[in-house]
Amino acid sequence: MDLSSVDADLLLTIGLAIAIIAIPAAISAFSDSRPPRAATVGILVAGALILLAFYARPGGYTLKTVPEAVARVLARLVNY
Template identity: 70%
Template sequence: MDLSGLDTDLILTIGLVIAIFAIPAVISAFSDQRPPRAATLAVLVSGGLILLAFYAKPGGYTIERVPDAVARTVARVFN
């Protein structure tokens, strides 16, 4: 499967944003003692997007390169 045409920085950024919003949803669901269905789905989607970005990026990402990828994506959106 050829994944070279994907914008991996954008996929990684979207996955991280979804993960950031999913964490409070999980905590809220557990504190209200209700099943975290939507939060679980968000965690799975974000994890899948992050894994796809790591897999599709030639050479992969390192922890040090993730902030640069997010900054490039945000700069591209606002410019």
């Protein structure tokens, strides 16, 4: 599978954004004794996007480069 044309920073940012929304939704569902169906799907999608981003970027990401990648995506969004 050729991932050379995939924007890994964008995939990582979208995956992190979905995870930020899905994790509190899962906690809320558990605390209300409801099954966390939508939150589970969100967490799975977020995990898949983050893994794909790590796979698509040569060398992967480190803890130092993740905020830089998110900042690059947000800067592109603001300057668009």
